[in-house]
Structures are given as C-alpha cells and as structure tokens.
Amino acid sequence: MRRALMVQLARLGDLLQTVPAITAITAADPALAVDLLCPAPLAPIGRMLPGIATVLEWDGVVWSHCAKATGSGLQSKHLQDAERRIKMLAPRQYDCAYVLNQHPRALLAGALLAREMISPRREGPLGGQLTPWAAYIRDVAVTGRGRQVHLADALCGICGVQPSGQLAALRRSSCALPGELDEIGQSEGRWVGLIVGAGDVERVVPLDTWRQWIIRFLDQDPRGRVVLIGQERERGGQLINSLPPSVLGRLWDVTGRTSLTELAEVMVRCHRVIGSDTGPLHLAAALGVTVIGIYFARARVHQTGPYGSGHLIWQAGEARENMPMSAGSIRPIRWPIEETVAALVEGRIGRSEGWTVWDSHCDRWGVYYSEANHSPTPPYEREALWRNMCSVVR
Template identity: 45%
Template sequence: MSAPVSRAVLLQLARLGDLVQSLPVIAALKAGGIGSLDLVCPAPFAPLASLFSQIDRVLPWDGLKWRTWADLWKRAPDAVVDEVNAYIRTLTDEPYPVAYNLNQHPRAVLAAYLLADRVIGPGEGGPLRKDMPPWAAYLRRVAQDRSGNRVHLADAFCGLCRVRATGRAPHVPAREVRVPTDLEAVGQDDGVWVAVVVGAGDRDRCVPPEVWTTWITALLDSEERAKVVLVGGRAERERGYVIQDGVAPLLQGRVWDAVGRTDVRELAGLLSRCHWVIGADTGPLHLGAATGAKAMGWYFARARVHETGPYGEGHWVWQAEVPLMTDDRPCPARAHDRRSSARWPVKESVELLLTGSCRSLVDGWSLWRSRLDRLGAYFTVANGPSIPDRSREAIWERLCGAPCVQ
C-alpha cells in the first residue's frame, strides 16, 4: 500500500472464528492510514461486527440470496444480474477504491469485484485468474500439507492485505451489551466465572459431553466460589442438557445454561462477564479472548495452536499430539483412549486455571502459552523461554513481495 486510502472495504465471509481473527488486520489497516473502513460479513454476524470500534459501517452479506441467484442463473441470467445490481446498490452508492479480501472462495472474489475498483488479497490479479498472491498461496499450502507453520492466521490476514500486525491484542468492547434477564447475574459476584464452550462447528472438534461433565465437576469441587456458564448455539442445546444433567445435584446451582439462548452479540456480552473461556478451537473461544476473558483451548483433530491459538498475551492451549475419541466415538474422561495412551487434560487444566500453573502435564498433550511481538501472535511451550520461532521472520521477508506497512 503505497499511499493512505481514504475509503476501503474489508471482506470476511467465513465463520465466526475467522471474523474475530480479522480484528488484528482491521487494526493494522487503520494504523496504516485508511480514513474510512467498512466491513462485509455474513448477515448473522453483523450485530457482533457493529461492536468493532474501528469499523465505520457493517455491510451484511446475505448468503441465502446469493445461493438462490446461483440456482437461477442458468434459467434467467438477465433477471439475476438486475437483482444483483440492485442488491449491491443497497450496500454502497459508489464503488470503493479498494476492497481487501480475506477469503479464497470464488464468492468472496466476486463480491470484492462487485464492490470495489481494485482488490487486494485473493483474486487481486483478476476475478478469473487462477494464480494467487504469495500470502494466499502460502495459506493454501499450509492447509493442504499441514506443515510446521508458525504464522498465526490473524497475522497472515495482515499479510494478505499488505500490512503488518500492530503487536497488540484486539478487543471487542462488549461489557455493556444487554444479555437475557436471567443471565444478568453472570459475573456480578465474587469468585471465578468460567464459560465452557460445549460444542464446535465441526463434529471432530467437539469435546465429548461426559468429558465436560467431569471437568466441570472437578472445577466446582476444587473451588467453592467457581461458577460455570455453558455457551453454544441452538443446535447444541441437547448437548448442554446432557452436560448439565451429569453434574451432581448439589453442584448444579453453580452451573448456568446459556446454550442456544443468546444471539452472537449477546454471546459477546456474556463472555465479557466471565474471567475464563475454555473450549475447542471454535468461534466462541476466540470471541471470549477478544472480549477480555483468559482463554484455554483444547486443540485436537485439525486444530493447530500456532495457526489458530487464542490471540493475545497469556492464553493457554493444550495441543493433542495423538488422535482422540470425539463425538463419533466417545472417550470417558478418566479412562485411557482406546486408540492411544492419551487422556483428556481434566485435572491438569483445572489446576492451571485456578493456580496459573500445573505440576505435571498429560501424556499425549503439550501445553503452550500465547505471546505477542511486533509480528503478532506466537506460542511457546509452557515453562520454556519466551523466544519466538525465527521462521516467522523469514516467512514475512519471503512473502512480502510488495511493501508492508509497519
């Protein structure tokens, strides 16, 4: 970016976690001198994005409409073109000088060209070009071969947009967001409040309900002032019931069930009232970290700490080094996995949450702590030196073919 841009739009059409992890690139673009920055995101996430203080205007993207138009295209292309043009005019009266695109999907490339005169990021060579800019090609290669990448996804988004991370953790100011009346007491009294993310978008990233039941019981038994808030989407309500039903009756009064009872904006408000959020690599975990909670992630399946660990300083990630039983094949929390010698880090993570350290690790898991420097987020082994992997610097030098704003 050779000169400051007066007006631009950023496109993030992926999941909740990706939207939250777009906050560092938003901050970097604003620090680079952009006067006005708007955001295109999926319509269900627009209420949350309205909390992003550095975004001037949120443009909700109606994915269902676009799917309908795609189905109609072969039968009535002229009608589709007219409807698309009318839709774009509801988003902006005139094209943006620049669109920063964070997604490699063709629909995002199309949207970027419909909204702006110039595109930076995937598709910047043209809407029909197959070749990709260096950072986009790098991210695709990492996704395909699961290489030892040490650049966080949020910082790679910065690379896509030709800026560098600011080295500061993003923040979503959600403390004043209203929550359902019966949840207003969350976070109001003494003790540690812990949000437990009961599910995940992918089934292979779901911690089995019986593991969460065991973990919650261990926490509440260990700290009499601790309280738990179960969070998740509407599709996970049954999972929430199963988890809560497994907790002893004497402890259930300290478990608050908010699963499926908040929209995404209210979820941000609820998480901002908690001291901790714990879960798999999923959107609410990243949202909790951005609202000010300390995050503890259990990463397994395809989740990798260095790529998508909670962004900021002082978060924790337990990284599974061997396969684990998940929803499709439940594994008792206190038993050994039938396919490996690993078990879930139940008592160890409770100890870490309550004391800031744990006396021993778990076979089959490594423990990592999040840190920040001028290149963004990185993770170091617990109790190890806080020195970042030098490969990050080399990757930035190699991939910044165009100048990156500091």
C-alpha cells in the same frame, strides 16, 4: 477520503481473525475509511470490530433465492435484480476491497463492490495463482508444516500490511442479560465459561469429558461457577442432566439462549473461557477474556490459536518446538481434565500425557506460542519470512 472494504464471508472464527489486519490497515493509513462486508448473522460482531465504520450485511439466503430464480431461464431481469442488490449494499464503489477468504463469492463480491481488489489470488476472481501469503497459508494447512506465522497475521500479509503485535479489543457496551442470566458474573468467585460444542463435529469435546471437568473444577474451587456456552441447546441440556444435583446450583446454561451480543456479554462476565478451537473461543479472546484452548482434530495452536497474550493452549499430539506436526486429524487418547483445572485453580501447569501446553505472546511480528513453563522464545524464522514476503516490513 479513500474508502476501503474488508470482505470476510466465512464464519465467526474467520471474521475474528481479520481483526489484526483491520488494525494494521487503519494504523498504516489513518485517513482511510474502512467498512466491512460480512454474513448478515455475524453483523452484530462485525459492528464490534475496532476500526470498522459501517457493516454491510451479506444475506446468503436472498442470494440463493436469486440464483434459484434463474432456473426458469437466465434473463436480463435476474442480472438487473442482482445489480440492484449490490447497489443497495453500496451505492458507490469502494476504492479498494481487501478480500480475506478464497471462496468465489467473496472474491466476486469484492470485485463488484470495489474498483481495486487485494485478495489471496493474483489475477482477480478467476485467477489460479495465489499470492505468496495465500500460498503460505495453503501449504501450512496441507502439510501441517510451519509454525512461524499465525493465520490472522498471514491475513495481514495478504493485505500488504504488517501486524501491530497487539490485539485491539472489540468495541462493545455492556448490556443486561435476559432473566436469570443477568446473575452471571454478578456474585464473587471464579466464573468459567465452558464452550460445550463446535460447528465442526471433529472438534467437539465429548460430553463425558466436560461432565468430569465440571465436577473436578467445582470440587477444587468451592466458590467456582460454570456457564455453559454455545448454540447447542440440546447438548447443554444433556450435560446438565448428566451432572449430580449437588452441582447444579453453581451452573448456568445459556446454550442456544443468547444472541451474539448477549454471548459476548456473558463472556466478558467470565474470568476464563475454556473450549476447543471454535468461533466462541476466538470471540472470548477478542473480547479480552483469557482463554484455555483445547486443540485437537485438525486444530493447530500455531496456526489458529487464540490471538493475544496470556492464553493457555493444550495441543493434542507430540508437538514440540521446531518440530513439524502432522496435518492429519488427531484424536486424543485422554483429555487434560486435571491439568486444565489445576492451571485454572492453582496456576500450576504440569506434564500432560499426549498433550503439549503452550502460552501465547505477542511481539512486533504478531502472535506466537511458546511451551508453557519455558521462557518465551519467538520462532526465529518469522522475521525472515516477513522480510521475504512483504515489502512493507518496518
């Protein structure tokens, strides 16, 4: 049996963007056994990815120590130790490694763990030339141009497969949450998960915006509940402290108190999850929860919007269909508080000054985004792009 290894050593959001590629690879060759190499802290999520047989955990701290040990002079034992660690990860080499990010260590790990490597670079870890799909992703990131192909679908292109157009949901079994958190989602009413922070400080929605949003939502929906989500416990505490006592009985704060598995459980118990372009937002989408994305700074809906159908995304800036957006950082002048609450509570999507609103759809070329309140129109260039760059187009 042929064995393949998906290598994704970046962050949670990037790991989730690999799901369409894994789905497409396993669909193209059902006999192929596919394993995943991901950062050790993300292994619990890695094990949920559909189509993955085994997860190899990459421990960056241990490798840092190995590198530090060479400070006493590079010796045979250092390379022998590194080789031993590679062998511990995978005693047998894989037939093929699909490396989905360009960081040197991901490319090197792929080259060490597999006989053949499919990656964004043409000529191995030191090759300077990018494959066409990798060059496309780079150009889009640099120029902001191009809204045809989503990052997750472009990763399929790098792997030489075409996206299936459907998001396979993560595999998970429900689990009990610790203590009072187990009450989340158990009572009736609309439960909304709110992602309070972001790994990238540029993508953090101001606390006061979230404060106003929570007050507005709980006012508009008397049976509504809000769950504060994320790793930023201090920020969650600040938000709680800023709210009037009258709303606190309808608020759960799980920030910094959940493992990734528990976070997934919290999310699936919510009816909606709202937040900026972050790993947890993509996790919610991958779990099949409908999300509301608030995209600003350098986040662009067409590149990294939540994957799958039915998601709503507010995009800062004057992004119109078939018009290029600037690649720079967009700082909103105002936040779409009333609009997102109205969409959530009443299903009404109105005009939003300084923002455009998009909903997500999937077809045979992957995911695309169409302006809300308009009939969905897939970007016509996608098919041409796929036919141009990929020999496996069906």
